[in-house]
Amino acid sequence: MITWSSLFASSWPKIAQILTVVIIFFGFYGVAFAAGARIKGKKQNNIALGLFLVPALILVMTGLGIPAIQTLMESFKSADSSKWVGLANYSNAIKDPDIRLAFANTIAWVVICPAIVTTLGISLATMLNKMKREAVAKSLIFMPMAISFVGGSLIWNLMYSFQEQTDPQTGLIGQFFVWLHIDVKHLLLWSPWNNLFLMVIYIWGFTGFAMVILSAAIKGIPSEIEEAAQLDGATGIKLFRTITVPMVRTTIIVVLTTAMVGTLKLFDVIHTTTGGNFKTDVLSNRMFDENFVYLNYGRGSALAVLIFLGVIPITYYNIRSLRLERKH
Amino acid sequence: MATKAPGANRPFTSPIASLVVTVIAVLWTVPTFGLVVTSFRKKEDIVSSGWWNAFKNPAFTFDNFRAVLFESGGTVGEQGMIPFAVNSLAITIPAVLLSVGFGLMAAYALAWIPFRFSDQVFYGLFALQGVPLQLSLLPLLTFFATGVQLFGQTIFPQLHIVGTLAAVWLPHTMFGLPLVIYLLHNFVSALPRELLEAARIDGANHFDVFRRIILPLSLPAVASIAIFQFLWIWNDLLVALVFAGGTDDVAPLTLHLANLGGSLGSHWENVAPAALVSIIIPLIVFFSLQRYFVRGLLAGSVKS
Numbered sequence: 001m002i003t004w005s006s007l008f009a010s011s012w013p014k015i016a017q018i019l020t021v022v023i024i025f026f027g028f029y030g031v032a033f034a035a036g037a038r039i040k041g042k043k044q045n046n047i048a049l050g051l052f053l054v055p056a057l058i059l060v061m062t063g064l065g066i067p068a069i070q071t072l073m074e075s076f077k078s079a080d081s082s083k084w085v086g087l088a089n090y091s092n093a094i095k096d097p098d099i100r101l102a103f104a105n106t107i108a109w110v111v112i113c114p115a116i117v118t119t120l121g122i123s124l125a126t127m128l129n130k131m132k133r134e135a136v137a138k139s140l141i142f143m144p145m146a147i148s149f150v151g152g153s154l155i156w157n158l159m160y161s162f163q164e165q166t167d168p169q170t171g172l173i174g175q176f177f178v179w180l181h182i183d184v185k186h187l188l189l190w191s192p193w194n195n196l197f198l199m200v201i202y203i204w205g206f207t208g209f210a211m212v213i214l215s216a217a218i219k220g221i222p223s224e225i226e227e228a229a230q231l232d233g234a235t236g237i238k239l240f241r242t243i244t245v246p247m248v249r250t251t252i253i254v255v256l257t258t259a260m261v262g263t264l265k266l267f268d269v270i271h272t273t274t275g276g277n278f279k280t281d282v283l284s285n286r287m288f289d290e291n292f293v294y295l296n297y298g299r300g301s302a303l304a305v306l307i308f309l310g311v312i313p314i315t316y317y318n319i320r321s322l323r324l325e326r327k328h
Numbered sequence: 329m330a331t332k333a334p335g336a337n338r339p340f341t342s343p344i345a346s347l348v349v350t351v352i353a354v355l356w357t358v359p360t361f362g363l364v365v366t367s368f369r370k371k372e373d374i375v376s377s378g379w380w381n382a383f384k385n386p387a388f389t390f391d392n393f394r395a396v397l398f399e400s401g402g403t404v405g406e407q408g409m410i411p412f413a414v415n416s417l418a419i420t421i422p423a424v425l426l427s428v429g430f431g432l433m434a435a436y437a438l439a440w441i442p443f444r445f446s447d448q449v450f451y452g453l454f455a456l457q458g459v460p461l462q463l464s465l466l467p468l469l470t471f472f473a474t475g476v477q478l479f480g481q482t483i484f485p486q487l488h489i490v491g492t493l494a495a496v497w498l499p500h501t502m503f504g505l506p507l508v509i510y511l512l513h514n515f516v517s518a519l520p521r522e523l524l525e526a527a528r529i530d531g532a533n534h535f536d537v538f539r540r541i542i543l544p545l546s547l548p549a550v551a552s553i554a555i556f557q558f559l560w561i562w563n564d565l566l567v568a569l570v571f572a573g574g575t576d577d578v579a580p581l582t583l584h585l586a587n588l589g590g591s592l593g594s595h596w597e598n599v600a601p602a603a604l605v606s607i608i609i610p611l612i613v614f615f616s617l618q619r620y621f622v623r624g625l626l627a628g629s630v631k632s
Contacts, residue, residue, distance in 0.1 A: 002398045002408050010411055014418040017493060021422040025429060037535040048441055048534035056434035056505055057449070062471070063502020064456050067464030074466070124352065127345040139618065140353045143360070146614035148563030150582045151607045154589050154599055155359045158366060158379075161594065168377050170596075172362060175378055204356060236342075265460045268565040272586050284462055291466050292570065304462040315458030319451060 068308070075301035089302035099303070102281040105195055109266060109282060110310070113199050113206075114259035118252060120203070121210025125218050126240055128211075138215070142208030149205060149268035156201045157273060162186040191279040198280055201269050206262065210255045217251035218244060250321075257314050264310050283307050367392055367600035374596045392601040409584065409605055415572075416562055416580040416609075418493050423500035424557045428550060430501075431508030432516070436542050438509070439517035440524060441534060450513070457506035461499075465570045468499055472571075493578050496571045500561045508553055515549040516542060552620040555613060562610050581606040 029051075036047050078085050093099045124141065128134050144152060161171035165184050169175040177184045187197045221244070229243045245252070267284040274280045276289065283303055291300030365379040368388040373381075382388070397408045438450050472495055475486035489495045519542070527537050568583040576584075585606050589599055 002410070007407055007410060010407070011414045014414050014493060018418050018421050021497075022425060025425060029429075033535045033539060037533050040533075044533055045441060045443070049437055049443055052433035052441070052534075052538075053437035053449075056430040056509060059430065059502045060453065060456055060505050063468060063499060064459050064461070064464050064506070067467035067471070068456075068459050070467035071463045120352075124349065127349050131346065131349065137349050137353045139615070141356045142618075143611070143614070144356065146559055146610040147360070147607045148565070148582050148585075148610070150563070150565050150586045150589070151603050154585065154603045155363045157589065158362055158596065158600070159359050161596075170375070170378050172358070172378060172380065175380070204359070207356075261458070261460075265462065267462075268582075268586075271565065271569075272589055275590075284460075287462055288566070288569070292573070297466060301466065304460065304465075307460045308463050311458045311460055315455055318458070319454060322454065323451075 071301045071304050075305045077298050079296040079298050081297050089298045102283050102286040106283045109263040113202050113263045114256050117206050117210050117259050118256050120207045122214045124211045125215035144205045145208045150272050152201050152205050153269050153272035160187045189278050217248040221247045363600050367604045371597040392597050396602045412581045412584040419496045419580050420561045423497040423561050424554050426501040427504040427508050428554045432512050434509045435512035435516045453506050461503045491575050511553055555617050559610050
C-alpha cells in the first residue's frame with residue numbers, strides 16, 4: 001500500500017530537478033540576452049551565433065554526429081571491441097539464419113506498411129473531405145497516434161489473445177473466428193502470418209498521421225482547379241486520379257518516406273509483443289539484443305550501420321528535393 | 329452551394345464513402361475501447377469471458393485501478409504506478425523545453441543571422457535527422473559512463489549522470505533537435521523579410537528581434553512542435569530501455585508497462601488499467617491541443 005509521505009519523499013527531488021532545469025535555462029538566457037544586447041556592431045553577430053546556434057550544434061554532435069562515427073568504427077571490431085576484424089561482423093551477420101530472417105522481415109515491413117498506411121491515409125482524407133462529422137471521424141482515427149506503441153501493442157495483445165476453440169474467447173478476433181466457424185489460431189505464434197498481425201499494430205498507430213497530413217494537403221488544392229476539372233466532367237475516382245493525387249504528390253512522398261524510415265527503425269512493437277521470437281525479429285530489435293543482451297558490440301554496431309544504410313537513399317532523396325525547393 | 333447538384337463539390341461523399349469511413353473509424357476505436365472496458369471488469373470476469381460480454385450483466389469495479397495505482401498491483405512495485413508517472417514527467421518536461429528552446433534559437437540563427445557556412449550547417453543538420461538513433465545508443469551510453477578517451481588521453485571527463493533522470497532526458501534532447509530545428513526553420517524562415525529588416529534598421533539587435541518578433545510570432549508553431557515532442561518522448565521505449573534500463577528509480581511509464589506486459593502476460597486485471605493510466609496523459613494533451621498539433625506538423629511537411 002502506498003503512503004503519501006513516502007511518495008512525496010521520492011518524488012520531490014525529481015520535481016526539484018525539473019524546476020532546476022527550467023530555472024537554469026531561462027536564467028542563463030535571460031542574463032545572456034541582456035548582456036548580448038549591449039554589445040554593438042559586427043561582434044554582436046558572433047555572440048548571437050554563439051548563444052543561439054552553438055549549444056544546439058554541440059548537443060547534436062555529441063548525441064548523433066560523433067556517436068554515429070564511433071558505431072561505424074565499432075562495427076569493424078570484434079565482439080568486445082578489442083581488435084579489428086574488418087568486415088567479419090557483416091559477413092557473419094549475413095550468414096546467420098536468424099539475422100537473415102530479421103532482414104527479410106524488415107524488408108517486408110518497409111515495403112508493406114508504408115504502402116498500406118499511405119493508401120489508407122489518402123483514401124480516408126479524400127472521402128472525409130467536406131463530409132459531415134469529419135472532425136469526429138478524424139479524431140477517432142488519429143487517436144492511436146497519441147498512444148505509445150507499447151500501449152498499442154498491449155491493446156492489440158488483448159484483441160489477439162488466444163483461448164482453446166471450446167473455451168470462452170477473451171480476444172475479439174478469436175471470437176470472430178468462432179462466430180465464423182473457423183479454427184481459432186494463436187495469431188502471434190502463427191508464422192509467417194504473425195508478421196502481418198504485428199504490422200496491423202503499426203498501421204493502426206500511424207494511419208491517422210498520414211490521413212491528417214494528406215487531408216491538409218488536399219484542402220490546400222485551389223478550388224478553381226477542382227471546379228475546372230468538374231466542369232470537364234471529372235468526378236469521383238477520375239477526379240481523385242487526375243487532380244487529387246498529382247496535386248498532393250509531394251505530401252504523399254513525405255508520408256511515404258516518413259513511414260519507411262519509421263518502419264526501418266521499428267522496435268517497440270516487436271519488443272513488447274513477441275520479443276523477436278516466433279520468427280518475427282526485425283533488424284532494430286536484433287541490434288538491441290546483440291548490443292544489450294548478448295553484449296556483442298561489434299555485431300550490434302554492424303546491424304545499426306545496416307539500418308543506417310537503408311535510411312541513406314531516403315535522406316539523399318529528401319536533401320535533393322529540399323535543395324530544389326530552396327532554389328525556387 | 330444550394331444550387332449545385334448534391335455531391336458536386338464532394339467527389340467521394342457518397343453513402344458508400346460514409347459507410348467505409350464509419351467502418352474504419354469504428355475498427356480504429358474498438359481495440360482501445362476493449363482495453364477500457366477490460367480495465368473496469370472483475371478479474372474472474374476477465375478470464376472467463378470476452379470484454380464485449382461485459383454489458384450483458386454489468387458489474388464494473390475500480391479495484392483494478394486501485395491495485396495498480398496505490399497498491400503493489402501484481403509486480404507493479406511497492407508504490408504503484410505514480411512514481412513512474414513522475415519519472416515520465418521529469419524526463420519529458422526538460423527534454424521538451426531544451427529541444428524546443430535550443431531548436432528555436434538555432435532555427436533563427438540559421439534563417440536570419442548570415443554567416444559563412446550557414447547552408448552547410450543546415451544541410452548537415454538535415455542529414456543528421458536521418459541518422460537512426462540506434463547508431464548512437466551505445467557510444468552515447470559509454471560516453472556518459474566513462475567520458476571520451478583518445479589515444480589514452482581523456483578528452484572529455486565522464487559525466488556523473490548514469491542512473492539519473494538527466495541520462496534519459498539529455499539523449500532525448502539531442503536526438504530530437506535536428507527535426508525540431510528543421511520544422512521550426514521552415515516556419516521562421518518564412519516570416520516576412522521586411523518585418524525583420526525594418527526592426528534591424530530601427531536599431532534592434534538579434535536579441536531584441538528574437539524576443540519581440542520571433543518568439544511571439546512563432547508561438548503557434550512552437551506550441552505544436554512542443555506537443556509533438558511531448559508525445560514522442562512520453563511514448564518512447566527504446567531510449568528509456570537503454571538509458572534508464574535497470575533502475576526502476578528513473579524508469580518512465582512505457583518501460584514499466586513493457587515490463588508489466590512481459591512479466592504478467594495475461595494478467596489483464598493489472599495490465600489493462602496500467603496501460604490505460606499510461607495513455608491517459610498523452611490523450612489529454614492530444615485532445616486538448618489537437619488543433620495546434622496538426623498545425624505544427626504542417627509547418628514542416630506541407631508547403632502551401
